[in-house]
Amino acid sequence: xxxxxxxxxxxxxxxxxxxxxxxxxxxxxxxxxxxxxxxxxxxxxxxxxxxxxxxxxxxxxxxxxxxxxxxxxxxxxxxxxxxxxxxxxxxxxxxxxxxxxxxxxxxxxxxxxxxxxxxxxxxxxxxxxxxxxxxxxxxxxxxxxxxxxxxxxxxxxxxxxxxxxxxxxxxxxxxxxxxxxxxxxxxxxxxxxxxxxxxxxxxxxxxxxxxxxxxxxxxxxxxxxxxxxxxxxxxxxxxxxxxxxxxxxxxxxxxxxxxxxxxxxxxxxxxxxxxxxxxxxxxxxxxxxxxxxxxxxxxxxxxxxxxxxxxxxxxxxxxxxxxxxxxxxxxxxxxxxxxxxxxxxxxxxxxxxxxxxxxxxxxxxxxxxxxxxxxxxxxxxxxxxxxxxxxxxxxxxxxxxxxxxxxxxxxxxxxxxxxxxxxxxxxxxxxxxxxxxxxxxxxxxxxxxxxxxxxxxxxxxxxxxxxxxxxxxxxxxxxxxxxxxxxxxxxxxxxxxxxxxxxxxxxxxxxxxxxxxxxxx
Amino acid sequence: xxxxxxxxxxxxxxxxxxxxxxxxxxxxxxxxxxxxxxxxxxxxxxxxxxxxxxxxxxxxxxxxxxxxxxxxxxxxxxxxxxxxxxxxxxxxxxxxxxxxxxxxxxxxxxxxxxxxxxxxxxxxxxxxxxxxxxxxxxxxxxxxxxxxxxxxxxxxxxxxxxxxxxxxxxxxxxxxxxxxxxxxxxxxxxxxxxxxxxxxxxxxxxxxxxxxxxxxx
Numbered sequence: 001x002x003x004x005x006x007x008x009x010x011x012x013x014x015x016x017x018x019x020x021x022x023x024x025x026x027x028x029x030x031x032x033x034x035x036x037x038x039x040x041x042x043x044x045x046x047x048x049x050x051x052x053x054x055x056x057x058x059x060x061x062x063x064x065x066x067x068x069x070x071x072x073x074x075x076x077x078x079x080x081x082x083x084x085x086x087x088x089x090x091x092x093x094x095x096x097x098x099x100x101x102x103x104x105x106x107x108x109x110x111x112x113x114x115x116x117x118x119x120x121x122x123x124x125x126x127x128x129x130x131x132x133x134x135x136x137x138x139x140x141x142x143x144x145x146x147x148x149x150x151x152x153x154x155x156x157x158x159x160x161x162x163x164x165x166x167x168x169x170x171x172x173x174x175x176x177x178x179x180x181x182x183x184x185x186x187x188x189x190x191x192x193x194x195x196x197x198x199x200x201x202x203x204x205x206x207x208x209x210x211x212x213x214x215x216x217x218x219x220x221x222x223x224x225x226x227x228x229x230x231x232x233x234x235x236x237x238x239x240x241x242x243x244x245x246x247x248x249x250x251x252x253x254x255x256x257x258x259x260x261x262x263x264x265x266x267x268x269x270x271x272x273x274x275x276x277x278x279x280x281x282x283x284x285x286x287x288x289x290x291x292x293x294x295x296x297x298x299x300x301x302x303x304x305x306x307x308x309x310x311x312x313x314x315x316x317x318x319x320x321x322x323x324x325x326x327x328x329x330x331x332x333x334x335x336x337x338x339x340x341x342x343x344x345x346x347x348x349x350x351x352x353x354x355x356x357x358x359x360x361x362x363x364x365x366x367x368x369x370x371x372x373x374x375x376x377x378x379x380x381x382x383x384x385x386x387x388x389x390x391x392x393x394x395x396x397x398x399x400x401x402x403x404x405x406x407x408x409x410x411x412x413x414x415x416x417x418x419x420x421x422x423x424x425x426x427x428x429x430x431x432x433x434x435x436x437x438x439x440x441x442x443x444x445x446x447x448x449x450x451x452x453x454x455x456x457x458x459x460x461x462x463x464x465x466x467x468x469x470x471x472x473x474x475x476x477x478x479x480x481x482x483x484x485x486x487x488x489x490x491x492x493x494x495x496x497x498x499x500x501x502x503x504x505x506x507x508x509x510x511x512x513x514x515x516x517x518x519x520x521x
Numbered sequence: 522x523x524x525x526x527x528x529x530x531x532x533x534x535x536x537x538x539x540x541x542x543x544x545x546x547x548x549x550x551x552x553x554x555x556x557x558x559x560x561x562x563x564x565x566x567x568x569x570x571x572x573x574x575x576x577x578x579x580x581x582x583x584x585x586x587x588x589x590x591x592x593x594x595x596x597x598x599x600x601x602x603x604x605x606x607x608x609x610x611x612x613x614x615x616x617x618x619x620x621x622x623x624x625x626x627x628x629x630x631x632x633x634x635x636x637x638x639x640x641x642x643x644x645x646x647x648x649x650x651x652x653x654x655x656x657x658x659x660x661x662x663x664x665x666x667x668x669x670x671x672x673x674x675x676x677x678x679x680x681x682x683x684x685x686x687x688x689x690x691x692x693x694x695x696x697x698x699x700x701x702x703x704x705x706x707x708x709x710x711x712x713x714x715x716x717x718x719x720x721x722x723x724x725x726x727x728x729x730x731x732x733x734x735x736x737x738x
Contacts, residue, residue, distance in 0.1 A: 358723070449701070
């Protein structure tokens with residue numbers, strides 16, 4: 001049974017089983033890339049259907065409770081990780097995608113990253129000047145303004161003060177907010193819609209132009225015929241409390257027939273997995289070079305309360321170590337310290353773990369995000385099983401371990417400079433630093449799987465762009481090398497990690513790519 | 522039959538050697554060569570650890586004594602069996618603040634951490650649930666106790682001190698798979714515990730602030 005939804009609708013497919021629908025373009029995913037593509041294409045007059053595997057939640061649902069937010073708003077109910085569990089992967093899954101749960105940090109793609117893509121990865125015609133109007137348009141739509149010193153909470157102030165004392169030139173982060181109350185819960189959905197997520201900006205733009213969004217529809221296969229994409233087959237996610245869909249022998253299907261093309265924006269990890277399931281492209285390229293900005297946290301304890309669970313989660317960054325020449329660079333930011341996320345990261349168990357948790361209000365977390373893919377590291381690999389399971393392997397290359405070791409030493413210096421009583425690595429054998437003299441203790445620290453906490457909140461790559469079909473999945477405008485009416489417009493196209501928080505780059509690239517799609521007719 | 526702890530050490534070439542004696546039947550199942558052949562995940566995926574240890578353990582009733590009993594689910598289980606529920610609850614009881622020492626802190630049983638984990642895992646991919654259940658059986662098994670800390674008997678039947686030693690053994694194991702297994706259990710235990718509002722005040726977290734009644738402009 002085919003349905004013809006009214007333009008501008010957000011529909012939950014669970015209420016209407018066994019459906020199919022038609023459109024010009026089917027967009028998979030409603031995050032930064034998908035919502036942007038949907039808006040541009042719909043405004044160009046195309047009939048657009050967006051399929052989103054997550055649910056549709058609004059500010060009234062965002063109760064700021066970790067027990068609700070992570071299962072509801074994150075991939076694998078907050079349990080996504082590399083397959084050895086060494087890196088916890090925080091990735092959004094809801095209408096708005098990652099922008100519903102990100103921490104609002106907004107940076108343009110660095111020039112050195114564009115230059116690297118051009119020189120080593122065969123990317124053509126992408127640079128700061130080309131993207132400038134797209135960055136500007138997104139910044140205007142998302143109310144991204146100069147960094148606001150009033151946004152700086154105690155957690156971020158320690159990073160600001162420590163970096164200033166050491167001459168490391170910290171900067172205020174530009175944030176995608178309007179009327180922010182600095183509650184501190186960006187990662188659990190903004191309860192007052194101050195965060196300008198895709199769900200309240202570009203997706204409404206798309207809806208206003210006639211697009212339709214189907215939620216709880218997980219894209220399983222891209223259908224193609226004689227070199228052309230013809231549609232997307234989705235599985236209908238079961239209602240809460242029901243048996244998981246993959247356990248059901250005949251999961252309900254929802255089919256979107258796309259006359260003009262298919263646009264993929266499921267995010268790094270899910271987009272390469274979808275292509276693999278669809279047997280589009282070679283596995284020697286699709287899913288390879290997945291990058292995570294592997295994130296090393298360092299904990300500092302202060303005499304005064306920090307209350308890292310309140311206030312804008314990220315308002316200060318330090319890129320002093322982003323370019324270390326032939327060694328892997330990294331940049332410093334902070335992470336909010338809510339109880340559940342902290343408990344998962346803190347080492348040990350039992351009494352020792354409890355003692356650390358009891359000091360939570362006095363804890364400050366500085367994080368180092370390793371800029372992977374710029375050197376000899378090949379990143380990780382995504383593989384999709386036919387039964388729907390996605391696996392991510394990510395061996396921490398020696399060059400990244402060196403960067404992690406360097407980063408914790410410099411973060412410790414910074415935290416001591418900011419007045420920390422005690423600095424602690426989040427290794428299972430935690431190293432405690434109380435003075436500069438103790439820094440030598442960090443010389444022998446080992447980085448290996450599950451010997452310390454590692455996170456990723458930035459997933460990139462897996463469908464890298466470039467002009468060489470043997471090395472790249474899509475060209476420099478996101479068009480698939482084999483299937484001419486299939487495009488990828490999410491962070492999976494980046495040939496390396498960006499070196500900055502990715503949301504603004506994804507929006508801007510998606511805008512450029514979507515305009516090219518619309519122009520191609 | 523003589524049993525002794527299998528001590529693993531990494532040689533200069535990165536190979537794992539066992540230095541303590543073990544029985545012929547164990548040598549077939551847990552030989553260094555066999556261990557080297559298995560990737561970290563295939564160990565669980567292929568059920569080697571679970572299958573081989575359970576097979577051996579199954580012939581030795583002493584290693585299966587206890588069996589995770591003693592804690593009853595509060596609500597119908599969706600994924601775990603009652604035994605598996607009991608194993609995880611026993612793990613959580615050592616990982617989370619411990620009773621009766623942690624005065625004023627709720628126990629993970631009070632917060633039904635095992636029940637919450639059952640509900641969560643039931644909605645993930647079925648293979649994830651299968652692997653986690655297998656992990657619980659391996660951790661519970663008497664041979665794991667024997668190999669990891671030199672004490673036979675199941676985890677749930679062990680003394681609290683012995684239970685801690687088993688957790689420590691996996692936490693610091695040279696075998697990456699065991700470290701992964703420890704992290705899986707620990708993270709689920711503390712995540713369900715500390716996301717419970719009953720624990721907020723104990724970590725000086727006042728909870729979510731009041732939200733302005735009006736939408737941001």
